[in-house]
Amino acid sequence: MKDTKQIPVSPIKIQDNTFRDGHQSIYATRMKTEDMIPIAEEMDNCGYWAMEVWGGATFDTMHRFLDEDPWMRPRILKKYIKKTPFSMLLRGQNLVGYRHYADDVVRAFVDKSCEIGIDIFRCFDALNDFRNIETCVERIKTNGKHFEGTVCYSLTESRLGGEIYTLDFYVAKAKELAGMGADTICIKDMAGLLSPYDAFDLFTALKKAIKVPLHLHTHYTSGMGSMSYLKAVEAGVDIIDTCLAPFALRTSMPATEPIVAALQGTDRDSGIDLSKLIKLSDHLENIAPKYKHLLADHKLSIIDTGVLAHQIPGGMISNLTSQLKEMNALNRIDEIYKEVVQTRKDMGYPPLVTPASQIIGSQAVLNVLFGRYVRISNQLKDLVLGLYGKTPAPIDKDLTKKILKNYKRGQEPITGRPADYLPPEIEDAKKTIGNLARNDEDLLGWILFPQTMEKYLQKKYGVDTAAIGA
Amino acid sequence: MCMEIKAPMPGKIASISVSVGSQVKEEDEVIIMDAMKMEIPVYAPGSGIVKEIKVKWASPSTKVSCLLSFISANKLEGYSSGLKETYIDGIGAVEEAWKK
Numbered sequence: 208m209k210d211t212k213q214i215p216v217s218p219i220k221i222q223d224n225t226f227r228d229g230h231q232s233i234y235a236t237r238m239k240t241e242d243m244i245p246i247a248e249e250m251d252n253c254g255y256w257a258m259e260v261w262g263g264a265t266f267d268t269m270h271r272f273l274d275e276d277p278w279m280r281p282r283i284l285k286k287y288i289k290k291t292p293f294s295m296l297l298r299g300q301n302l303v304g305y306r307h308y309a310d311d312v313v314r315a316f317v318d319k320s321c322e323i324g325i326d327i328f329r330c331f332d333a334l335n336d337f338r339n340i341e342t343c344v345e346r347i348k349t350n351g352k353h354f355e356g357t358v359c360y361s362l363t364e365s366r367l368g369g370e371i372y373t374l375d376f377y378v379a380k381a382k383e384l385a386g387m388g389a390d391t392i393c394i395k396d397m398a399g400l401l402s403p404y405d406a407f408d409l410f411t412a413l414k415k416a417i418k419v420p421l422h423l424h425t426h427y428t429s430g431m432g433s434m435s436y437l438k439a440v441e442a443g444v445d446i447i448d449t450c451l452a453p454f455a456l457r458t459s460m461p462a463t464e465p466i467v468a469a470l471q472g473t474d475r476d477s478g479i480d481l482s483k484l485i486k487l488s489d490h491l492e493n494i495a496p497k498y499k500h501l502l503a504d505h506k507l508s509i510i511d512t513g514v515l516a517h518q519i520p521g522g523m524i525s526n527l528t529s530q531l532k533e534m535n536a537l538n539r540i541d542e543i544y545k546e547v548v549q550t551r552k553d554m555g556y557p558p559l560v561t562p563a564s565q566i567i568g569s570q571a572v573l574n575v576l577f578g579r580y581v582r583i584s585n586q587l588k589d590l591v592l593g594l595y596g597k598t599p600a601p602i603d604k605d606l607t608k609k610i611l612k613n614y615k616r617g618q619e620p621i622t623g624r625p626a627d628y629l630p631p632e633i634e635d636a637k638k639t640i641g642n643l644a645r646n647d648e649d650l651l652g653w654i655l656f657p658q659t660m661e662k663y664l665q666k667k668y669g670v671d672t673a674a675i676g677a
Numbered sequence: 678m679c680m681e682i683k684a685p686m687p688g689k690i691a692s693i694s695v696s697v698g699s700q701v702k703e704e705d706e707v708i709i710m711d712a713m714k715m716e717i718p719v720y721a722p723g724s725g726i727v728k729e730i731k732v733k734w735a736s737p738s739t740k741v742s743c744l745l746s747f748i749s750a751n752k753l754e755g756y757s758s759g760l761k762e763t764y765i766d767g768i769g770a771v772e773e774a775w776k777k
Contacts, residue, residue, distance in 0.1 A: 526713075586716060
């Protein structure tokens with residue numbers, strides 16, 4: 208490689224996501240802490256802006272499948288990684304679980320996360336309703352930590368524009384986050400929808416409007432990820448998310464190595480030593496046999512061209528397919544794709560990210576099989592009721608009435624912040640769990656995942672199952 | 678007249694809102710199913726008294742076509758349980774999907 212030794216004017220900063228979204232995206236979040244330790248110190252020496260090591264699905268899989276105490280991973284890694292800040296993905300009021308938790312739980316969870324070594328909080332809400340991250344932000348700031356305000360990237364049409372998801376939409380959302388005190392602002396393209404020229408326009412516009420550093424997180428799913436990074440880099444994005452090659456591409460992030468190589472000698476040279484990265488990838492290749500069975504290899508293609516065709520995230524397509532198979536209705540998949548688009552429009556264009564992707568996808572299935580809104584899931588009713596927050600566009604009044612007819616949680620949509628309707632949870636939980644939770648970490652874990660955490664705690668403390676509840 | 682309520686789709690039983698002997702009105706929620714990671718309520722197709730509940734909470738039973746039967750007070754017209762071949766299958770399938 209030519210050694211141009213030009214001093215980079217504004218080096219691109221890299222957030223490594225190998226230990227979080229990398230294995231979450233392609234190895235079902237099953238990487239064990241013990242496999243991270245052998246390369247932890249070397250990772251620390253790479254010069255990453257940050258390493259995302261926690262949050263997302265890690266908390267769930269660690270206690271459910273790996274028999275690890277979820278709170279311990281950042282603590283253990285911190286012994287080896289002393290220079291690089293730790294980042295986590297935090298789903299606002301959902302924390303790392305699957306429902307909205309009350310404010311007392313959210314406060315305690317964020318405080319505890321700070322205590323165990325998280326420095327940067329990538330905080331988002333699935334509907335981009337930032338009232339759902341207010342409580343998190345208050346605690347992040349109080350603890351003196353870094354608040355990365357995050358906008359979920361979504362589209363109305365095949366490219367940026369249309370009714371909702373326009374350049375102006377993203378600029379307005381970013382400004383809202385800046386107003387909340389964001390230290391950095393991230394565009395989170397979890398479905399790999401962002402196309403290269405839209406990335407250029409988007410970051411050009413954001414750079415003009417926003418003072419704090421900008422961060423882009425994309426997935427390789429559609430095959431556009433690396434191209435979008437390059438165009439975003441040209442437009443001035445400050446930080447990008449990547450993974451080491453064995454944990455990259457497919458539905459994960461673009462790989463670190465090619466981007467570092469591509470920018471060498473330019474004014475955006477990352478300054479990261481490529482040979483160090485290659486050594487680290489070798490370690491991951493050595494542990495690969497343990498994880499290889501988790502890799503989806505039913506297709507030769509490592510990209511999902513379906514995403515390009517209808518903007519439905521790859522994970523959602525595989526869910527829909529397996530659901531229809533179970534119902535002996537796989538022949539109706541094309542109708543379902545069309546219905547997903549219509550249902551999403553009816554529901555005010557939520558980004559197709561968890562939980563909206565499941566809610567919209569399953570409702571589309573019900574609509575096709577039983578008629579439109581004849582059978583309705585309770586989660587869709589909650590969405591219409593406003594319990595997840597405000598949808599990007601309003602939902603039609605007549606449809607709202609039809610969906611909420613006789614609904615036991617209410618027939619009139621709420622307009623307030625969803626968490627204002629949730630009573631505190633911690634004191635009640637303490638009484639219910641009793642002695643099984645020996646500290647506040649056990650208790651919080653149990654509030655998030657009552658069934659699986661109970662089993663984990665029984666194992667952790669060697670408690671006789673039969674004695675529980677006595 | 679005796680009437681059966683069938684599972685509209687494969688899934689497991691999330692909760693049962695009635696007991697044997699319960700009086701139900703048309704459109705009352707009788708069972709909530711857990712399917713496609715969603716809670717899907719199943720409603721009474723008419724008024725009547727619950728005669729038998731054929732499933733249990735979290736039923737992982739396979740090929741059960743019937744959730745419960747009840748003695749109907751009304752004539753049941755125009756009610757379709759949707760799919761012909763319905764069964765409650767696989768806590769496993771739902772759990773697997775959830776893990777993803």
